[in-house]
Amino acid sequence: MAEPTDAPASPAAPATSTAYDPTAVEPRWYAFWEEGGFFRADPASGKPPFVIPMPPPNVTGRLHMGHALQDAVQDALIRMRRMQGYEVLWIPGIDHAGIATQNVVERELKGEGTSRHALGRAAFVDRVWDWKAEYGDIILQQKRKLGDSADWSRSRFTMDEGFTRAVQTVFVRLYEEGLIYRGDYLVNWDPENRTALSDEEVDNVERDGFLWHVRYPVVDEAGNETGEHVTIATTRPETIPADTAVAVHPDDERYRALVGRRVRVPTTDRLVPLLADAHVSPEFGAGALKVTPGHDKNDFEIGQRHGLPVLNIMNPDGTLNEAAGAYAGLDRDAARERIVADLEAQGLLVKTEPYRGTVPVSSRSKAVIEPLISRQWFVRMKPLAEPALEAVRSGTVTFHPQRWANEYFRWLENVRDWTISRQLWWGHRIPVWYHTTPDGEIDEGRDFVVSVDQPAPGMVQDEDVLDTWFSSWLWPFATLGWPDETEDLKKFYPSTVLVSGYDILFFWIARMIMAGLHFTGQAPYRDVFITGMVKDKLGRWMSKSLGNGIDPLDMIEQYGADAVRFSLVLLCAQGQDIKLDPSKFEMGRNFANKLWNAFNVFGRFMEEGRDYRRTRAFEALSLVERWMLTRLNETVEAVDNACARYRLNEALGLLYDLFWRDYCDWYLELVKPAPGEAMDEEALALAAEVYEGMLRLLHPFMPFITEAMWHRLRPRGERDALVVASWPAANAAETDVEAAQLFELIQAVVTGIRSVRSQYNVPPGRRIGAAVSLADAELVPALTAQRRIVERMAGVEALELGTGLAKPAAAAAVVVQGHEVFVPLAGMIDLDAERARLAREIAQKEGFLKGVEAKLANEGFISRAPEDVVTRERQKAADARAELEKLRVNLSDLG
RNA sequence: GGGCUCUUAGCUCAGUUGGUUAGAGCGCUACGUUGACAUCGUAGAGGUCACUGGUUCGAAUCCAGUAGAGCCCACCA
Numbered sequence: 001m002a003e004p005t006d007a008p009a010s011p012a013a014p015a016t017s018t019a020y021d022p023t024a025v026e027p028r029w030y031a032f033w034e035e036g037g038f039f040r041a042d043p044a045s046g047k048p049p050f051v052i053p054m055p056p057p058n059v060t061g062r063l064h065m066g067h068a069l070q071d072a073v074q075d076a077l078i079r080m081r082r083m084q085g086y087e088v089l090w091i092p093g094i095d096h097a098g099i100a101t102q103n104v105v106e107r108e109l110k111g112e113g114t115s116r117h118a119l120g121r122a123a124f125v126d127r128v129w130d131w132k133a134e135y136g137d138i139i140l141q142q143k144r145k146l147g148d149s150a151d152w153s154r155s156r157f158t159m160d161e162g163f164t165r166a167v168q169t170v171f172v173r174l175y176e177e178g179l180i181y182r183g184d185y186l187v188n189w190d191p192e193n194r195t196a197l198s199d200e201e202v203d204n205v206e207r208d209g210f211l212w213h214v215r216y217p218v219v220d221e222a223g224n225e226t227g228e229h230v231t232i233a234t235t236r237p238e239t240i241p242a243d244t245a246v247a248v249h250p251d252d253e254r255y256r257a258l259v260g261r262r263v264r265v266p267t268t269d270r271l272v273p274l275l276a277d278a279h280v281s282p283e284f285g286a287g288a289l290k291v292t293p294g295h296d297k298n299d300f301e302i303g304q305r306h307g308l309p310v311l312n313i314m315n316p317d318g319t320l321n322e323a324a325g326a327y328a329g330l331d332r333d334a335a336r337e338r339i340v341a342d343l344e345a346q347g348l349l350v351k352t353e354p355y356r357g358t359v360p361v362s363s364r365s366k367a368v369i370e371p372l373i374s375r376q377w378f379v380r381m382k383p384l385a386e387p388a389l390e391a392v393r394s395g396t397v398t399f400h401p402q403r404w405a406n407e408y409f410r411w412l413e414n415v416r417d418w419t420i421s422r423q424l425w426w427g428h429r430i431p432v433w434y435h436t437t438p439d440g441e442i443d444e445g446r447d448f449v450v451s452v453d454q455p456a457p458g459m460v461q462d463e464d465v466l467d468t469w470f471s472s473w474l475w476p477f478a479t480l481g482w483p484d485e486t487e488d489l490k491k492f493y494p495s496t497v498l499v500s501g502y503d504i505l506f507f508w509i510a511r512m513i514m515a516g517l518h519f520t521g522q523a524p525y526r527d528v529f530i531t532g533m534v535k536d537k538l539g540r541w542m543s544k545s546l547g548n549g550i551d552p553l554d555m556i557e558q559y560g561a562d563a564v565r566f567s568l569v570l571l572c573a574q575g576q577d578i579k580l581d582p583s584k585f586e587m588g589r590n591f592a593n594k595l596w597n598a599f600n601v602f603g604r605f606m607e608e609g610r611d612y613r614r615t616r617a618f619e620a621l622s623l624v625e626r627w628m629l630t631r632l633n634e635t636v637e638a639v640d641n642a643c644a645r646y647r648l649n650e651a652l653g654l655l656y657d658l659f660w661r662d663y664c665d666w667y668l669e670l671v672k673p674a675p676g677e678a679m680d681e682e683a684l685a686l687a688a689e690v691y692e693g694m695l696r697l698l699h700p701f702m703p704f705i706t707e708a709m710w711h712r713l714r715p716r717g718e719r720d721a722l723v724v725a726s727w728p729a730a731n732a733a734e735t736d737v738e739a740a741q742l743f744e745l746i747q748a749v750v751t752g753i754r755s756v757r758s759q760y761n762v763p764p765g766r767r768i769g770a771a772v773s774l775a776d777a778e779l780v781p782a783l784t785a786q787r788r789i790v791e792r793m794a795g796v797e798a799l800e801l802g803t804g805l806a807k808p809a810a811a812a813a814v815v816v817q818g819h820e821v822f823v824p825l826a827g828m829i830d831l832d833a834e835r836a837r838l839a840r841e842i843a844q845k846e847g848f849l850k851g852v853e854a855k856l857a858n859e860g861f862i863s864r865a866p867e868d869v870v871t872r873e874r875q876k877a878a879d880a881r882a883e884l885e886k887l888r889v890n891l892s893d894l895g
Numbered sequence: 896g897g898g899c900u901c902u903u904a905g906c907u908c909a910g911u912u913g914g915u916u917a918g919a920g921c922g923c924u925a926c927g928u929u930g931a932c933a934u935c936g937u938a939g940a941g942g943u944c945a946c947u948g949g950u951u952c953g954a955a956u957c958c959a960g961u962a963g964a965g966c967c968c969a970c971c972a
Contacts, residue, residue, distance in 0.1 A: 018932060204969090211972085234972060281971050289972055298970040357972085403899070410898070410968070502967085537907085539965075570920090573909065576900085577966090581907080587920060590934045597932035604931080645911085653909075653919075668931080675930055751938090758938040764927055 020596035022560025026704040030144055033707075038723045039149045041089035043491035050086035051495040052078060053476045053525070054150060055508070056158060058097035059132055060104050063142035065534040065542065065580060066501060068552040069572060071146050072565040072701075073531060074499045076648055078149055079700040083727035089492050090149065091479045093156035094136055098427040098468040099193055099364050105131050105426075121425050128426050132157075142553060147561050147703045149723065154488075156479045158471040159428065166478035167428045167471050168452045170519060175450045179380045180420075182432075182448075186293075186300045187376050187419050188360065191318030191332075192367035195423040196376050198467060199416060200506050202369050204358040211355035212237050212340060213285060215348045216246055216263040219271055223262075230255070230263055230274060231350050233285025235357055236295070237343065238336040241268050241324045242311040245291035247302060250276035252287050266348045267339055268325060277302050297371055312373045316423075332370070377421040377430060377464070384514040385412040391513060391523045400646045401575045404502060404530045411506050418511075420467045427465030434460055473511035476524035493520065497527040502575070505530070529646050530575050534568075537581040555585055562702035563588030566652070569701055573649050592705050594660060595698070599709055601668050602687040605679045611714050612685040618734045623786050625686055627743035628667045629734045631658060632693050637730040639697060652701050659694050666747065670789060688713055693728050742782055746789050749821055752814040753794035756823040759890075760812065760834065767797040768828050773805035773820040810895040831894055838891045842884060849880040 033039065052074050057067060074090060082088045102116075105128050109115055116124040140155065156163065174180040187196040211233050218228035230246055243265045248255040255274070262271045272291075279302055280289045293303030293310040303310060313324040320327045320335050327335045343349040360369035389412050391397045392405055399405040421430060433455050435446040442460065449455045474482070476498075480489040494516065500509055509528060516524030535541060536548040543549065555564050566588030571578045606612060618626065635658045642651040671687060673679050679687070692713055699706040699722050710722040753770050762768060770790070774780055780801055787799040807813055810831055811824040825831060856877060 019934065020932095232972080236972080279970075279972095284971050292972095296970085296972075298972075301970080358969095406899075407967070414968085505967095571908080576908085579907070583921075584907080586934070590920095590932095593934045594932060597935090600931040602931090642911085647911080649909075650911075656919085664932085665936085669936095672931080755938060758926070761926075764937085765929080 018597060018600075020560075020593045020705070022562060022592065022704065023557070025708045026145075026147070026556075026561055029704050029707045030147065033149065033721070033723055034144075034152070036719070036721060038721060039090075039151050040153055041087060041151050041492065043487040045087040045491075047085055047087035049492050049496070050078070050081040050088045051492045051525075052090045052497055052499060053479065053495050054090055054092045054148075055498075055500050055504070056093040056095040056156075056472065056475065057139045058100055059094045059136045059139075059157075060097055060100045061139050063139055063146075063552050065550055065552055065568075067139075067143070068146060068555075068564060069534050069568045069578065070499055070501065070531055071143060071148050072568045073529070073572065073648060075146070075148050075150075075565075075703070076569060076700040077497065077499070077643075079703060079723065080643060080727065082149070082723065083696065083699065083725060085726070087491070089151055089154070091154055091156070091476075091492075092140060092143070092148070092150040092152060093475075093479060094140065094158070095468060095472055096132075096157065096159040096427065098422060098424050098465060099195070101128060101131075102424050102426040103193070103364075116425065124425050145553060145556055145561060146565065149703070154479070158468070158475075162481065163471055163474075163478050164428060166474050166482055167466065168431045169483045170470075170474060170515070171431050171466070172450055172452065173519070174379060179383060180377060181380065182375065182377050184373055184375050185378070186295075186297055186371045186373055188362075189316070189370045189372035189374065190362040190365055190367050191316065191370055192362070192365040193424070194316045196374060196419050196421060197362060197369070198419045198469075201363050202360045203363045205361055206356060207359045208354065208356050209235055209359070211235055211285070211353050212343075213350040213352070214240070214266060214290075214343055215350055216266060216288075216290070217348075218258060218274070219262050219264055223271055225264065228258070230258065230288045231286040232288045232290045234290055235355060236292075236336075237339045238320070238327075238332050239292045239295040239313070240266055240290065240339060241320075241327060242292045242294045242313040243270075243272060243290045244293055244303065244308040244311055245272045245306065246274045247277045247280050247289045247291050248274065248287055249280045249282045250278060252276075252280075252282045254287065266343055266346065267327070273306075275306055277305065294373055295371055300371070310373055314370060314372060316372075316374075318370060376419050377432075379418040379420055381415040381417050381514075384518055385415045387517045388412055388510065388514040391517060397513060397523045397525065398527050400527060400529045404505065404528070404575070407502070407505060408510055411510060418467075420470050421462075421464040422467055423463075424465050427468065428471055430462040430464050430466060432462040434462070436460055469507055469511060472508055473515040474519070476512060476516060477520050482520065493524075494522045495525040497529055498525045499529045499531065501533050502530050503533060527646070531572060532575050532577040534578050534580050537579050539577070539579050550580060550582055555582060558582075559585040559589040560592060560704070562592050562705050566591055566702050569648050570652050570656070571649070574647070588702075591656065591660070592702060594664065595702075595705055595709065598659075598664055598668060599691065599712065601672050602679055602684055602691075603712065605673075606684055606688070609715050612681060612688050614682060614685040614689055616682055618736075621686070623739055623743055623746075624667060624670045624789065626734075626736045626739040628662065628686075628690055629731075630736050630740045631662045632690055632728075633730045633732070633735045634740075636693075636697065636728050640730070648701075655694070655697055655701070659698070663690060663694065666793075670792065695722060696725060696728050699723070699725075742779075742786070745779075745817055745819075746783070746786055748816045749790055749819070750793040752816045752821045753790070753796060753823055756812045756814060756821075757795070760825055760829050762825075762828050764795070766828060767795050769798065769800070769824050770794065770796045771800035771802075771805055771808070771822045771824075772816075773822065774801065774803050775818045775820075777803045779819075810893070812890070812893045825894060835891065835894050838887055838894070842887050842891065845880055845884050845887065849877060849884065852877045852880065 054074065055070065078088050078090045106116055109119070119127065140152070143150070171180065188199065188202045190197055213231050213233050214237065215229040215231050217225040218230060220226050232246060246263050248259065258274050259276045261274050263274050264271055279298060280287065291302050291308065292299045293308050294312040295314065300310070311323060313320050314332065315321045318332050320330050320332065322328045324335070327338060330338060340349065361367065362369055389409060392399065392408060399408065431450060431452050433449045433451055435443040436458055437443045449459065454461070476495050477489065477493050480486060480493050482489055498509065512524050516522060540546060540548060552564060563585050567585045568578070570587065571584060618629065635654050638654050639651040642654065667690070671679065671683050692710065695706040695710050703723065707722045710725070749772055757768065772783065774783065780803060784801050787801065790796055790799050805822070807822050808824045810826040811822045814821050
């Protein structure tokens with residue numbers, strides 16, 4: 001295998017540009033991994049399995065930031081476990097996305113001046129397959145740009161042959177178990193796509209509308225109007241022709257006498273009963289409700305209770321049918337207008353008031369949903385929900401963060417039957433067959449047959465297809481070959497963790513748990529990690545219509561995939577939504593750049609092709625080296641701990657500090673040689689050792705640059721790759737807490753001295769004297785041995801150490817961890833000028849304070865000024881006193 | 896109507912089972928380009944942890960309530 005090279009030909013050659021360029025590095029290393037087969041899982045492996053089912057993106061989908069976030073999380077987990085010695089499998093694939101895909105191809109046909117109806121079913125489905133062949137792989141290609149280490153050889157499609165078999169098996173089995181039934185019920189009807197939808201596919205949106213108050217004339221036994229009226233309130237006057245009753249509350253005194261009588265439905269001659277039902281709210285409107293069982297869910301239930309007829313006045317396309325009498329043929333909106341106008345003309349419209357209420361719309365087409373009676377297939381959910389509830393209650397499945405379990409419980413406890421049939425052409429055909437009459441019509445008089453294959457000549461298959469989720473809910477095991485007992489299924493089922501957004505908790509996650517338990521007897525995964533959703537910088541959903549989307553591919557182009565992943569994971573805290581702005585990726589880019597450049601500090605002294613290895617024991621290392629290794633080992637432990645709790649942002653934050661703060665700002669600054677000098681081999685070996693440790697730890701989060709640097713760091717064999725290198729283990733033997741504490745004291749002393757230098761504007765190159773008066777005599781020898789660190793990092797000439805030292809004249813003093821640090825300033829700065837400057841500032845401040853105090857002493861001010869103004873003045877005075885105190889100390893420091 | 900989440904520095908947000916002086920990135924101020932990195936370094940300014948009360952030796956953290964923002968669910972037409 002040819003190994004890519006990113007390094008200049010000679011390691012010692014000065015780089016012309018110091019900025020890291022990911023576009024030159026990332027594609028080559030992805031090819032290296034893929035060609036090396038590092039992502040492929042082996043069912044025969046003896047290693048413990050670690051499996052993540054990738055939520056399959058829609059075949060029509062383009063990579064968006066949500067994918068980028070979730071893939072960054074999943075890939076980090078996958079890569080980490082791979083390095084930890086698990087047999088990992090990340091199963092990728094594509095969802096056929098029934099409605100979405102059918103719509104896309106239909107739009108294409110429309111552009112060509114034709115339609116699916118003109119093409120016919122078989123030709124249309126062929127056309128969709130063609131479309132899939134051409135575009136279906138795009139999103140998986142895009143995912144490779146992110147660096148996803150999925151096993152592409154196992155990529156699946158929810159309508160491939162095996163999946164079709166799984167879906168059919170499941171349908172037949174559920175039917176035989178009595179968990180699938182067909183019936184005429186009120187379903188959510190999308191008049192635009194002309195299909196039924198499940199409850200989860202319907203959004204309730206608030207809209208401004210009107211509430212119409214309509215009088216229904218009361219009639220006597222003979223059917224003649226008595227002159228009495230009942231006034232109902234409705235937001236949907238177009239459904240009046242379908243009314244089969246008017247209802248009032250049983251305890252409503254106003255109507256007690258009228259209950260049992262009949263009323264005439266306006267716009268029709270129909271006489272319907274006035275009945276009492278507890279569902280009616282006496283406070284709403286005039287307390288009477290028109291009952292329309294054919295077009296309203298609640299009314300349907302009232303109708304069931306009272307044995308009312310169900311009238312359907314609507315066609316599947318949203319126009320009114322013959323049952324609507326004079327309004328037949330009108331669109332539902334036009335019908336509303338006409339009916340309101342007619343009511344007004346007849347004097348039956350009492351009033352019209354503005355009303356804001358919720359309207360059900362299709363989550364996909366956005367069309368207003370029409371509750372419509374139709375014959376559909378349903379899954380009985382209660383029996384499936386019980387075990388799924390128990391699995392989470394008992395801890396067999398754990399949610400992270402845990403609060404999502406509550407949402408899950410609430411949904412499952414109130415779950416309703418699932419409408420699974422869709423009046424589409426693209427999807428899994430329902431495996432049900434009907435006898436036909438001699439003229440080719442379905443013979444409703446004879447029983448249908450549930451069967452995968454045509455049971456008898458002449459029988460025709462159900463026209464409908466299944467809801468897309470009816471295949472996706474089988475994802476974790478159907479992808480592994482179920483219903484066959486495959487090697488993959490034995491090794492890799494159940495999965496370990498599912499990573500997903502909360503938006504598909506009910507659609508997918510809950511249903512997968514139900515399906516897994518029911519069909520395999522095992523929950524499909526142990527953990528569910530719910531991520532937040534990626535929003536725009538104002539917290540709005542990213543959408544095409546708002547044009548506020550941030551394209552991950554653009555961001556990868558601009559900042560690099562490592563940077564995109566790094567920033568997303570760092571921002572992904574415990575299920576909180578991410579408000580994203582492109583500038584956030586600068587964080588990741590800068591980090592990658594720093595990682596790239598840090599290597600040069602020691603890498604330029606390394607001979608090409610040589611493998612630098614430490615020979616010294618830990619105890620023989622310098623203080624800074626022991627501190628560095630201690631920090632590394634502590635961080636390994638903390639990172640492992642954070643990742644076990646799915647706190648990847650925390651883990652990455654720890655690595656950020658380890659690399660930037662500890663390794664670059666302190667360790668490298670101390671071990672890098674002075675100009676003209678070189679680093680010795682032991683120092684090089686240790687610098688490389690720590691750097692390599694960090695590459696391993698960072699690899700799950702930034703796979704590309706770490707792999708590239710890992711190969712530059714040492715000579716590697718052909719099959720060597722960081723992607724399969726071992727994960728660092730926290731080494732207790734190379735952890736020295738005391739050394740770390742001593743080094744931290746030194747850091748504090750250095751910072752204290754730097755602070756003084758900065759405050760007094762000591763020129764940067766100027767070496768100064770300093771003394772530390774330690775509170776603890778035992779520290780004197782320890783610190784004396786390390787004085788060179790302070791001298792180098794703080795620009796100190798000769799550090800004096802002792803206990804009970806007196807503060808020299810003309811010196812600044814700071815207290816550090818209870819020790820006193822003195823910095824003589826004589827000769828370092830112009831003392832007279834500094835004294836004069838301080839004196840000037842003190843005088844100025846005193847004048848200001850005097851003014852404020854005078855104001856506060858003025859009783860007129862105190863009594864008349866608003867309280868907050870007085871408070872602010874008091875605060876000003878306090879601040880001024882504090883500043884004065886500081887300045888006076890500074891002045892006295894100078895003697 | 897029910898439930899959930901959020902409110903911490905100018906901005907965007909972390910903050911592990913309550914425990915020293917509440918942190919980061921960006922922005923801001925001053926200084927700095929001597930051989931890693933200006934996509935950088937050093938130092939610094941900046942916080943009533945929304946508000947009120949309670950528990951505690953001790954509260955950003957736990958409890959109760961209030962206010963504001965957002966999300967999910969639900970059959971007041």
